[in-house]
Amino acid sequence: MWTGRELRALTVAAALSAVTIATLSAAEESVLYVSPAGRDMWSGTLPDPAAGGAAGPFATLQRAREAVRQRKQAGVQTPTRVVLREGTYYLPETLVLGPEDSGTEQCPTTYEAYEGEQVVLSGGRPVTGWQPADGEIRYADLPAARGGKWVFRQLFVGDRREVRARYPNLDPVDAVTKGYLYARGQVGYGVLLSGLANMGDFLEHRVEVVEPDRYDLWVGYATTQDSTNANWQVTLDGKNVPIADMLASGHFRKIRWAKLATVELAAGRHVLRWERPEAPDRIVHFDAFVFSTNLDPKPTPEAFPEPVEGESQAVVQAESLESKLAGRGTHVGGFQDFECGKETRYRVYCKPGDLKESWARAPGAEVHLFAAWGWFNEIARVTSVDQANGLVRLQGNECQYGIREGNRFFLEGVREELDQPGEWYLDSKAGRVYYWPRDERLSESSVVAPALTTIVHLTADPVGEARVQHVHFRGLTFAHTDYTLDHASVRTAQDATVLLENAWNCSIENCTFVNVGGSAIRLHLDCQHNLIAGNEISEAGGNGVLLTAARVDRGVPFDTRPGAEKYAPIRNTITRNHLHHCGRIHKYVAGVHLDSRPASLAKAPGNVVSENHIHDMPRNGLFAFEHQGGNVFEGNHLHDLMLESDDGGGIHICQDNMECAPTQIRSNRIHDVFGNRVGKDATVTREIGIGVYLDGATSRCRVADNVIYRTSSGCVFFHGGKENTAENNVLVGDVKRQFWLSNYTNKMAGNRFRRNVVVCTEPESKAMHLRDFAQETFAECDYNLFWFGGMPVGVEPFGLLAEWQKKGFDANSLVADPLFADAARDDYSLRPESPALRLGSGPPKQPIARPTP
Incomplete structure (x- = not known):
């Protein structure tokens, strides 16, 4: 309730505002001020309170927004600046701006920090009044949280995101493998063992036979390609077993059963071995090997029938560690188990001693x-x-994938696990938060609990032509937002601190995002001609910048509003940002993540992502998903990526569409892409960490003038696409192969690999690995310079470079030292006498983006 004095003051302020509006109609710009020392009843036209307290800045952004609307309604046509004075603004609700808040090209609306002052827009609430609890633990009462009315999953103390009470405890030295429990494997029909893909792979199992008899060998498997008996060498007790051809099952998760051989088996123990001889690669995943006397068993994709009376059967589950004797698999780096038809998304098995029933x-x-x-x-x-x-039984929409042996996990949000400094726990029923301080005095520290997931939301209905336009944000800091659960896809968690939805010609420049729960910035649906520039984003729970359409991931419905399905963000520019140490909560993230578009927009213009510095990410540097064409990735410095997972890269594109608009990937510096895979024994191996990864039949990309080094499974990888070109790149030091091509679609054609400098001194590494190669795969492969420190240059599966040249490729290529300027300091520019310069236009002569300290 307003007091009489306040109402009189508000009436005077309104009258002053009317006079101000009339005066500003002819002015060059109007400026409104917001300050922690302000009052919403004041005029907002002064940066500081006037003497006597009759006028001064506003106190809240919501009041400033209303004042801007009033000016528009009064016919004021000037640029409008809302200038915030120094301080932290704890927003009670999301600041929502609609089409009615739009500016114009000549008269934009800008929210900005006062020059030289630090302004923090917080999505949280201060937590004060700390009292002693047990031992070193302190508590604070939060009446607003009582009865579950305010639930938060993060707590910020100073500039730190503290640890929600968890088991096992977080290991600050090794947060990738330590501080986790590891799921036990499950054995049975419908659990596929992936792994036998390349020459030399093998699998060896023990077979226990009770009754001597003549048995048919049935195999349950999944593969997308026919596999002839020439692709395999199968032995039983060391003796060769001729097998029939294995026809494609139609999908790598679709199980097909086939009778491949008939053998005589004595009672006792036998050894079954499957091995790849020197034959074209075919990826095959095995479910089980069944020796059966049933002449017509009629197996289904779900299971092989149990024996009836008079029948004998010996079953070997491919994923079983009980019967497995040895093996080497190379499907995405090694053997893995995954579910195919069995429902295990909601059950985690682990060692009985690892669990406590009180957690439930x-x-x-x-x-x-x-x-x-x-x-x-x-x-x-x-x-x-x-x-x-x-x-442990689980519940929630994020239980989306099967749980395999070796999957790591931890549990949080349990009071009894609050057992070390830096941990906290919220008792949502009582409305009380507990915290074990590190070495700070809580009376002197800023403790904030998030209350919002989004601080600013620009939004317009997708139906119709109204859009939010010409609204800008400058020099602000955004902090203290939370994250939510039950996302439509765990690949694309949708929380965002600043959300632009159907916004055109807006910008976010020179802002800071720190300690936010989801992605820092998200552009959704019909966002065009927006600029994200010069921002620093760190300690985000999700991506740095995320672009989404109505369906995320591979067609998962997310935004079901009528009209939403035809839009996706295009023609936006994301440039000169520093994006680092993100993915603190969700791990399938990138510095910039361009999620799936509608197929109808596959040939539409894309977005420009340029000159960003992106590093220390759990997964990709830049990522573009289904139907993402027409994008430009240029001049970015990307490093220390794929730190917590594998099968991704510095720039990872997975279009699942061979007809997208051409994409340009040029003049990027990409290095130290790890591809860390955490094994079931808590060890880390470097597996698939690619520099530029054209995944999922991605096509029509030009990869040019990039410097890529210290990757773990290929500096450049063409995975199934057509009409891709890699030219004038410097590719250095991948531990397995410098260039990788996989024709898994059998549709690769018109690709080019030319005028690249390919260098490595790893003894096992190859210049190129060309899986399922066909002559039409390449339109050109020539004028490259190879140097392996004097060692032979290998090209898989053909052998040495000379054998590959007999195929008609690389006829004009050279094997010579490229004469880098200073490779020891990662300066891969070429000296004037470099032999690479004799091969035509040549790769970049100068460093593209020197590493930033």
Whole structure:
């Protein structure tokens, strides 16, 4: 309720505002001020309170927004600046700006920090009034949280995101492998063992036979390509077993059963071995090997029938560690198990001693789990714990992928696990937060709990032509937002601190985003001609910048509003940003993540992502998903990536569409792409970490003038696409191969690899690995310079370079030292006498983007 004095003051302020509006109609710009020392009843036209307190700045952004609207309604046609004075603004609700808040090209609306002052827009609320609890633990009462009315999953103390009470405890030295439990594997029909892909791979199992008899060997498998018996060498007790051809099952998760051989088996133990001889690569995933006397068993994709009376059967589950004797697999780096038809997304098995049944009684108990291949993490609620059998049951929309042996996870949100400094716990029923301080005095520290997931939301209905336009943000700091659960896709968590939805010609420049729960910035649906420039984004829970359409991931419905399905962000520019140490909560992230578009926009113009410095990410540097064409990735410095997962890269594009508009990938510096895979024994191996990864049949890309070094499975990888060109690149020091091509689609054609400098001194590394190569795969492969420190240059599967040249490729290429300027300091520019310069236009002669300290 307003007091009489306040109402009189507000009436005077309104009258002054009317006079000000009339005066400003002819002025060059109008300026409104907001300050922690302000009052919403004042005029907002002064940067400081006037003497006597009759006028001064506003106190809130919401009041400033209303004043801007009033000026527009009064016919004021000037640029408008809302200038915020120094301080932290704890927003009680998201600042929503609609089409009615738009500016114009000549008269934009800008929200900005006062020159030289630090302005923080916080999505949180201060937590004060700390009292002693048990031992070193302190508590603070939060009446607003009582009864679950305010639930938060993060707590910020100073500039730190503190640790929600968890088990096992976070290891600050090794947060990738330590501080996790590891799921036990499951054995049975429908669990596929992936792994036999390349020459030399093998799998060896023990077979226990009870009854001597003549048995048919049935194999359950999944593969997208026919595999002839020439692709395999199968032995039983060391003796060769001729097998029939294995026809394609139609999908790598679709199981097909086939009778491949008939053998005589004595009672006792036997050894079955499957091995790849020197033959073209064919990726085959195995479900089980069944020796059966049933002459017509009729297996289904779900299972092989159990024997009836009078029948004998010996079953070997391919994924079983009990019967497995040895093996080497190379499907995405090594053997993995994954579910195919069995429902195990909601059950985690582990060692019985790892669990506590009391966790199920904790209302906030949640599990963070790297499921399936370990590429992304899911967050799910705990519903029950069976301590005796080592089983945790989960619930939530993020239970989207099968849980395999070796998947790592931790549990958080349990009071009894608050056992070390830096941890906290929210009792949402009582409205009380507990915290074990590190070495700070809470009375002197800033403690903030997030209350919002989004601080600013620019939004317009996708139906119709109204858009939010010409609204800009300058020099502001955004902090203290939370994240949510139950996302439509764990690959694309949608939380964002600043959300632009159907916005045109807007910008976010020179802002700072720190300690936010989701992505820092998200552009959604019909966003065009927006500029994201000069910002620093760190300690984000999700991506740095995320672009989304109505369907995310591979067609997962997300925004079901009528009219939304035809839009995606295009023609936006994301440039000169520093994006680092993101993915603190969700792990399938990138500095800039361009999620899937509608197929109807595959040939539409793309976005420009240029001159960004992106580093220290759990996954990709830049990522573009389905139907993403027409993009330009230029002049970016990308490094220290793929730190917590594998099968990604510095620039990772997975279009799943061979007809997208051409993409340009040029003049980027990409290095130290690790591809870290965490194994079931908590060890880390470097697997698939690519420099430029054209995945999922991505086509019509030009990869040019890039410097790429210290990757783990290919500086450049063409995976199934057509009409891709890699030219004038410097490719150095991948531990396995410098260039990788995989014709898994059998449709690769018209690709070019020319005028590249390809260098490595790793003894096992190859210049090129050309899987399932066909003559039409390349339109050109020539004028390259290879140097392996005097060692032979290998090209898989053809052998040495000379054998490859007999195919008609690389006839004009050279083997010679490229004469880098200073390779020891990562300066891969070429000296004037470099032999690479004799091969035509030559690769870049100067460093593209020297590493930033």
